[in-house]
Amino acid sequence: MNSARQPKTLWALSKGETCAVSGYDDALPEPYRVRLMEFGFHQGEAVTCLLTPGFGAPRVYRVSNTVFSLDSEIAQYVLVAPAEDPNL
Amino acid sequence: MNRVLLIGSPNSGKSSLFNRLTGLNQRVANFPGITVDVASGPISGLPDVELVDFPGTYSLQPISGEEAVAVEFFQRALTDPDVRHVLCVVDATRLEKSLYFTLQVIRECQQRGKAVTVLGNMADVLQSNDLTLDHAGLSEAIGAPVLMISARQGIGIDQLLTHLRQRLITQEPVSSRWSETPDALLRGTAHQLAQEFGPRGDVLVRSQLRLDSFFLNTGLGGIAFFCIMFLLFQSIFTWSAPVMDAVEGVVMATGAALVPLIENQLIADFVADALFGGIGAFLVFVPQIFVLTLIIGILEDSGYLARAALICHRPLKAFGLTGKSFIPMLSGVACAIPAIYAARAVDSPWQRVMTYLAIPLMPCSARLPVYALLIAVFIPNETALFGLVGWQGLALFSIYFFGMFAALVITGIVSRFSKGVRSELPFVLELPPYRLPSVRPILRMAINRSKHFVTKAGKVILAVTVAVWILGYFPNGGADLGSSWLGTLGRWIQPLFEPIGLDWRYGVAILSSFLAREVFVGTLGTIFGIEGAEENMLPLVEQIQASGLPLGSGIALLVFFAIALQCVSTVAILSKEGSLSLALRMLVTYLVAAYLLALLTFSVVEAVL
Numbered sequence: 001m002n003s004a005r006q007p008k009t010l011w012a013l014s015k016g017e018t019c020a021v022s023g024y025d026d027a028l029p030e031p032y033r034v035r036l037m038e039f040g041f042h043q044g045e046a047v048t049c050l051l052t053p054g055f056g057a058p059r060v061y062r063v064s065n066t067v068f069s070l071d072s073e074i075a076q077y078v079l080v081a082p083a084e085d086p087n088l
Numbered sequence: 089m090n091r092v093l094l095i096g097s098p099n100s101g102k103s104s105l106f107n108r109l110t111g112l113n114q115r116v117a118n119f120p121g122i123t124v125d126v127a128s129g130p131i132s133g134l135p136d137v138e139l140v141d142f143p144g145t146y147s148l149q150p151i152s153g154e155e156a157v158a159v160e161f162f163q164r165a166l167t168d169p170d171v172r173h174v175l176c177v178v179d180a181t182r183l184e185k186s187l188y189f190t191l192q193v194i195r196e197c198q199q200r201g202k203a204v205t206v207l208g209n210m211a212d213v214l215q216s217n218d219l220t221l222d223h224a225g226l227s228e229a230i231g232a233p234v235l236m237i238s239a240r241q242g243i244g245i246d247q248l249l250t251h252l253r254q255r256l257i258t259q260e261p262v263s264s265r266w267s268e269t270p271d272a273l274l275r276g277t278a279h280q281l282a283q284e285f286g287p288r289g290d291v292l293v294r295s296q297l298r299l300d301s302f303f304l305n306t307g308l309g310g311i312a313f314f315c316i317m318f319l320l321f322q323s324i325f326t327w328s329a330p331v332m333d334a335v336e337g338v339v340m341a342t343g344a345a346l347v348p349l350i351e352n353q354l355i356a357d358f359v360a361d362a363l364f365g366g367i368g369a370f371l372v373f374v375p376q377i378f379v380l381t382l383i384i385g386i387l388e389d390s391g392y393l394a395r396a397a398l399i400c401h402r403p404l405k406a407f408g409l410t411g412k413s414f415i416p417m418l419s420g421v422a423c424a425i426p427a428i429y430a431a432r433a434v435d436s437p438w439q440r441v442m443t444y445l446a447i448p449l450m451p452c453s454a455r456l457p458v459y460a461l462l463i464a465v466f467i468p469n470e471t472a473l474f475g476l477v478g479w480q481g482l483a484l485f486s487i488y489f490f491g492m493f494a495a496l497v498i499t500g501i502v503s504r505f506s507k508g509v510r511s512e513l514p515f516v517l518e519l520p521p522y523r524l525p526s527v528r529p530i531l532r533m534a535i536n537r538s539k540h541f542v543t544k545a546g547k548v549i550l551a552v553t554v555a556v557w558i559l560g561y562f563p564n565g566g567a568d569l570g571s572s573w574l575g576t577l578g579r580w581i582q583p584l585f586e587p588i589g590l591d592w593r594y595g596v597a598i599l600s601s602f603l604a605r606e607v608f609v610g611t612l613g614t615i616f617g618i619e620g621a622e623e624n625m626l627p628l629v630e631q632i633q634a635s636g637l638p639l640g641s642g643i644a645l646l647v648f649f650a651i652a653l654q655c656v657s658t659v660a661i662l663s664k665e666g667s668l669s670l671a672l673r674m675l676v677t678y679l680v681a682a683y684l685l686a687l688l689t690f691s692v693v694e695a696v697l
Binding site: 031032034035036037038039040042045050051053054055056057058060062063064065066067068069070071073074 | 146147149151181182183184185188189271275279282286287290292293296297300301304305306309394398399401402403405411514515516517518519
């Protein structure tokens with residue numbers, strides 16, 4: 001049994017849930033990580049999952065005052081933690 | 089001439105500002121090799137200054153080939169001594185998103201001694217929501233003037249022109265404050281500045297969320313999507329039809345008025361059939377291109393296009409396509425020409441090529457007369473299930489479905505076998521706020537696309553039309569198509585069609601249908617000696633039935649027309665929007681695939697029946 005706690009990803013957020021970006025999975029290519037940071041997905045930044053459309057469609061997230069849609073291929077590489085986490 | 093560069097991230101309102109500043113005096117050119125428009129035009133009020141509008145980009149650190157070309161072009165433009173100033177547009181309602189890019193632009197400009205002015209667009213939206221942006225504080229912090237404007241409502245435009253005039257005259261020395269700052273530091277600074285000076289409050293996001301909850305709802309959003317796509321389809325299929333008929337009518341009437349004035353029979357035939365036939369062949373598409381561009385522009389400007397892409401992304405991703413491929417593919421059911429233009433909305437170059445691959449396989453309206461003729465020849469006009477299901481209707485549905493299915497299968501296969509070479513952008517899509525579309529930029533775009541089609545594809549279509557006319561007219565002066573060079577060519581290639589049970593007459597009809605698929609019916613009518621076969625197919629149907637064409641050949645022809653890229657206009661526009669190499673490879677590959685599938689179909693049907 002794997003006792004190590006897997007970090008939560010952006011894709012795992014449920015509708016209405018707010019977390020803070022805690023980092024990026026190492027498997028995410030550098031240019032994409034940079035682009036996400038350009039969009040405002042900085043470490044410590046609050047992200048809210050606004051909508052989770054059905055049939056596996058990309059999900060809708062709010063960061064700062066902008067709304068983005070990310071599909072699982074990229075959202076699963078963005079690591080999040082509870083917004084009040086003191087380690088952020 | 090002094091030049092001013094206009095740059096900004098997507099959805100910042102840059103195009104609205106460009107239209108506001110230049111009015112109607114614009115020209116549009118493409119980057120070499122890719123389909124990114126660079127518009128330029130003299131600024132109204134500053135006629136000796138040319139404004140150059142760059143494609144919107146999120147960053148000067150590109151992550152795709154297309155972005156790299158745009159960034160390189162911008163950096164090259166900064167070395168131009170005529171470039172005297174750079175205007176960087178930011179969406180003032182969402183400062184965080186634009187500010188890092190703005191600092192990158194300022195850094196690049198400072199390295200090359202160019203002055204920058206930052207324009208906080210959408211001041212009207214801030215005002216109407218009681219929000220503010222501390223532009224004076226931001227200006228001081230970044231060391232560049234920040235002006236608040238509303239490109240849509242014209243707010244701050246006079247002040248911008250005065251500012252620009254002064255800056256161009258005085259040529260103040262450019263600071264080097266950011267010129268050595270690394271990207272990581274710029275990112276952190278941008279984040280901090282956005283927090284400090286950007287508008288506070290989430291009223292805009294909340295109102296956007298209310299609409300998104302409806303439009304992206306699995307049930308209601310699906311219904312809304314269906315209704316909007318139905319309207320889009322109607323606009324290109326039904327609403328454009330009267331204008332297309334009118335264009336065709338005007339061209340034909342002009343030809344009919346001019347031709348009797350020409351005494352020489354050869355020249356008269358040439359003018360009537362080749363020249364006016366050729367001009368009519370491409371002008372008739374202009375209304376469709378205009379209407380589709382207009383509707384897509386409205387969907388894009390209103391913010392809905394991004395939502396439609398989101399809805400369609402998941403099912404299309406499995407076939408190497410993206411959500412943004414859906415509208416071009418749907419448009420392809422009406423006509424491939426406007427659909428190929430619509431594929432410009434697909435950001436990823438790779439997925440745009442995948443979309444190009446799919447579009448010609450969508451069952452366009454030009455295939456309908458061919459399908460209708462062949463189905464009428466072979467499928468009895470009878471019904472089953474107490475009259476609920478007609479066999480002819482079922483056959484038409486099957487061949488339409490076959491085309492769409494083939495499109496997805498082909499893109500799926502190509503995508504699977506090219507994983508090593510493709511570069512897909514991840515699906516990160518900004519959902520812009522909903523707003524009322526700006527009419528002028530959309531109209532301008534529709535006019536530009538129509539002009540592009542006439543000037544670029546029109547020449548190729550006209551040239552091919554003339555070539556086919558010459559082949560069909562000589563050496564007997566158009567008296568008999570069967571003994572013309574085209575007829576001779578048909579007999580030469582008869583051995584190719586014999587294995588499918590077709591003789592030279594069908595070979596000639598297939599060759600001539602390269603002009604447009606529906607020409608197949610008219611050509612067969614001419615060969616069988618029936619006038620006006622396009623309008624009344626019944627005599628031609630009876631003649632073909634009497635000629636003993638096998639069932640296998642009929643179904644093989646249906647399959648052939650579903651796959652083959654039998655349309656000079658599509659090839660011409662593919663070569664302009666994609667590349668000549670892509671267009672030729674698609675032409676040959678689809679032709680070979682269509683032939684082999686037709687051969688297989690014929691063999692199977694004849695073996696079974």
